[in-house]
Structures are given as structure tokens and as C-alpha cells.
Amino acid sequence: MPIEMLSRRALNRALLARQFLLEREPTPPLRAIERLVGMQAQEARPPYVGLWARLQNFKREELTRLLLARKVVRVTAMRCTLHLMSARDYVALRPALQPALSATVRSAVTAQLGGVDLPALLACARAHFEGAHCTFESLRGHLESSALRGDVRALAYTVRTHLPLVQVPTDTAWGFLARANFATAESWLGEPIEIAGEAPPADALVLRYLAAFGPASAGDAQNWSGLRGLGDAFARLRPKLRAFRDEAGRELLDLPKAPRPDEDAPAPVRFLPDYDNLILGHADRTRVIADAHRRAVVTPNLRVLATFLVDGFVAGTWKVERKAKGAKLVMQPFAPLAKKVRDGLVGEGEALARFVEPDVVKVESVFK
Numbered sequence: 001m002p003i004e005m006l007s008r009r010a011l012n013r014a015l016l017a018r019q020f021l022l023e024r025e026p027t028p029p030l031r032a033i034e035r036l037v038g039m040q041a042q043e044a045r046p047p048y049v050g051l052w053a054r055l056q057n058f059k060r061e062e063l064t065r066l067l068l069a070r071k072v073v074r075v076t077a078m079r080c081t082l083h084l085m086s087a088r089d090y091v092a093l094r095p096a097l098q099p100a101l102s103a104t105v106r107s108a109v110t111a112q113l114g115g116v117d118l119p120a121l122l123a124c125a126r127a128h129f130e131g132a133h134c135t136f137e138s139l140r141g142h143l144e145s146s147a148l149r150g151d152v153r154a155l156a157y158t159v160r161t162h163l164p165l166v167q168v169p170t171d172t173a174w175g176f177l178a179r180a181n182f183a184t185a186e187s188w189l190g191e192p193i194e195i196a197g198e199a200p201p202a203d204a205l206v207l208r209y210l211a212a213f214g215p216a217s218a219g220d221a222q223n224w225s226g227l228r229g230l231g232d233a234f235a236r237l238r239p240k241l242r243a244f245r246d247e248a249g250r251e252l253l254d255l256p257k258a259p260r261p262d263e264d265a266p267a268p269v270r271f272l273p274d275y276d277n278l279i280l281g282h283a284d285r286t287r288v289i290a291d292a293h294r295r296a297v298v299t300p301n302l303r304v305l306a307t308f309l310v311d312g313f314v315a316g317t318w319k320v321e322r323k324a325k326g327a328k329l330v331m332q333p334f335a336p337l338a339k340k341v342r343d344g345l346v347g348e349g350e351a352l353a354r355f356v357e358p359d360v361v362k363v364e365s366v367f368k
Contacts (some may be wrong), residue, residue: 006215006244011262011287012312018212019278020054021270021309027055028080029062030086037093037208038083039277041074044174045085045356046273049306049310052355053270060173060355067169072187074167074176076160079226079280080104082167089208090190094164096202098195100226101161112154114254117222118162121148125159133168133181136160140234152230164193207255208235211283215244215254223283250284267312267346271352275304279314293334308339308349326362327353333367341368 006014016022020032029051033039039047052058063084065074075085080101085093105113110200121143128142139159140152148155159165164185168177186192202225209221218231234253241253244366254260272278278288279297289297289307293314297305305317308331316333329349339343346365352365 001065003243003245003251006246006260007263008247008287009312010260011215011246011252013261013263013265013267014259015213015278015281015287016253016267016312017215017261017265019235021278021312022261022265022267022296024054024056026057029055029058030066033072033084033278034086034089034276035212037205037212038085038089038281040275041082041084042072042275044176046275046306048174049271049273049352049356050276051141052352053272064169064175067175068171073185073188074169074180075165075185076101078224080161081275087189090164090185091189091193093205093208094193096200096205097225097227098162098199103228104226105158105161109151109154109157112151113158116148116150116155116158118158121155121158122163124148125163129163129165129182129184130187133183133318135179135181135342137179139182142179152283162195164195201236202227202230203237206230206237210241210253210255211258211278213250214258215242215260217250217252217284220282220284221254224277224281235360246284267309269341269348269349270306270309271318272309273308274306276307279304279307288312296334308335308345310345320356322357322360325363326364327357327360327365328364330366330368337367 030053032055039050041047043221048060051063057235071087072084073087074082074084075090077085079096106286124146125139127138136156140156141151142230143155165182166185166188167176168183170177190315197252202203205225206221209224210216213224218234221230222228244252246252297314297317306319307314308318316331318329318331320331322329331345331349349365350363354360
């Protein structure tokens with residue numbers, strides 16, 4: 001039986017359906033975060049905007065309550081970057097991510113570590129964070145005064161990637177202070193996270209990834225997670241999965257019953273926040289953004305700008321500028337847009353600006 005080919009638009013619609021972007025859904029935020037296998041949270045605001053774009057009637061206090069109740073955590077996870085994850089997902093999936101986090105340390109700071117005793121370093125850091133919630137500036141001062149030797153910033157980075165830590169939320173507008181305090185995940189959640197010894201197989205992580213981002217290849221999953229060698233997990237899982245091919249002939253695997261809408265399914269305009277995983281979830285990102293546009297979205301210092309979607313594909317970037325009692329939504333399309341599309345962006349964009357700046361009287365929309 002020949003393997004079905006999925007066009008780029010078909011892959012786009014499959015991705016949008018799983019990311020709550022074909023229509024806003026009445027899904028509770030906690031369940032949505034789990035379906036997305038976490039949300040990129042390099043900055044505090046983007047996950048709030050990401051949930052607003054995806055869910056019906058989402059209010060920012062809903063997410064803040066989940067953070068304060070310790071049901072959602074802001075942690076170092078996929079690609080060694082900050083994510084919001086549900087507490088139960090973090091406990092279950094964090095051990096499988098350790099090889100990627102360890103590899104990042106080896107490639108970035110091995111020379112600066114000076115052969116440090118890793119168990120001693122982690123024990124020192126654990127005692128510091130369990131004594132009181134504190135910042136990484138505090139940890140660096142503590143390490144400088146300890147008997148450990150090595151570059152203090154490299155030591156602190158090793159702690160960040162090897163000791164499961166949680167950023168401590170607050171009741172501020174976007175849930176976190178600019179210089180957040182940290183706690184050990186074990187003390188914050190009341191559950192141990194075992195990362196010593198050999199990491200568990202990544203099969204469960206791969207299945208969760210496919211549910212949120214499939215159909216996809218092992219290379220796509222590696223790009224999203226930061227892990228290497230996921231071909232073995234894909235091979236083990238292959239009998240349970242369905243195979244497809246993309247327009248270039250590459251094999252993609254997927255959960256058999258996952259949504260794969262018709263390629264002509266309507267896709268409304270949507271605004272996505274900085275660093276959204278929709279942009280970062282694949283090695284081949286052409287299912288959502290043209291290669292020619294990637295440089296306009298990912299800056300040389302690796303910042304991923306906020307974007308808007310037209311017909312399911314990234315069509316430009318946006319930002320909200322505060323103006324006294326008003327707000328200006330600045331949209332920068334990659335190409336001229338039809339009036340109907342511009343009108344749709346203005347309507348959706350005004351609602352976005354009022355979500356970001358709830359006390360504004362007037363919203364001005366500008367296309368550059």
C-alpha cells in the first residue's frame with residue numbers, strides 16, 4: 001500500500017489543529033499547556049498571550065492562579081530554555097531531557113568548570129535553594145564563598161541544567177519578577193525528580209511531541225527537544241504509528257487518530273507571542289513559515305519575534321507600544337495584504353492590545 005503524501009498546506013492544517021489555532025477552544029489552560037507539551041517562556045508574558053490566542057475567553061489570572069497553586073511551573077526544559085509546563089508533566093518528562101541539558105553544558109562551559117565535582121556542586125546548590133528561595137545572583141555569591149573551584153558563572157549554569165529548579169511565581173501582572181527567585185523542584189512540588197544515572201527512553205516524550213506537532217520526523221523532534229538520537233525511539237514506536245511523506249519525499253510519522261484536517265480548512269488570522277513553539281517545533285519549518293522569512297523573525301541574537309498568521313502561515317511581526325492612555329499595535333507584514341485580511345488583523349489586534357494593556361482607552365493599529 002503506497003504511503004500517503006501530505007502537502008505543505010495539509011501539514012500546516014494538522015499543526016494548527018493540534019495547537020488550538022484553527023479555532024479557539026473551550027479548553028482549560030492547564031489541559032491546553034499539557035496538550036502543547038509546555039509553552040516557551042523565555043520571558044514571562046508570552047505564555048499568557050499564547051493562551052489568549054488559543055483559548056476561548058482566557059483571562060490572565062487563570063494562568064497566574066495555576067502558577068501560584070503549583071500546578072504549572074516555569075522551568076528549564078526543552079532546548080535548555082525556559083518553558084511553562086504542568087507540574088505533573090515536568091515530573092514525568094524532566095528525566096528524559098537530561099541528556100540534552102548535559103550536552104549543552106559540555107559544549108558551552110566544560111573548559112570553565114575546572115574539573116568540578118558535580119555531586120558536590122549540586123549538593124551545595126540544593127542546600128542553598130532549600131534554605132530559602134533565592135536568585136541566581138545569590139547562588140553565584142554562595143558558590144564564590146564555597147570551597148568549590150571553577151568559573152562561578154559556569155558553575156551556576158551547570159546547576160541550572162542539572163538540578164531541577166522552579167522559578168517562584170508572584171501575583172504580579174505576568175506572574176514573575178524580572179529577577180525571579182528559585183526553589184528546588186522537589187521542595188516546591190513535594191515530589192522527587194530522579195536524574196542520576198542513565199536517562200529513561202524518550203518514547204513517552206516522542207508520543208507527546210507527535211500529538212502536539214505531528215506528523216513529524218525524528219529530526220523535527222530533536223530540534224524541538226534538544227535531544228539527539230531520537231531515531232531509535234521513532235523506530236521502536238513505528239509499529240504503533242502511521243507513516244506519511246511530505247512533498248520532498250521525507251517520511252513523517254504520526255499518531256494514527258490524530259487530527260489531520262483538509263488542507264483547505266479555513267484558518268483565521270492569529271497573533272502569536274515571542275518565542276512561540278509553533279515557530280520552533282520542527283527542523284523543517286516551512287509548514288508554518290517560509291525560509292525567506294525566517295531571518296525577519298529570528299534575530300542574530302536568537303530572539304524570536306512575535307508574529308501573526310494569515311491563512312495559517314507566518315505573514316509578519318507585531319508589537320504593542322504603550323502611548324499614555326492608549327496603545328499602538330504595530331504590524332509589519334512581509335508582503336502587501338488584501339483589505340479583508342488587514343481588517344481582520346485590525347479587529348483581532350485590537351482585542352490583543354486590550355489583553356496586553358487592559359487599562360487603555362484607545363487602540364491604534366498601524367501597518368509598516
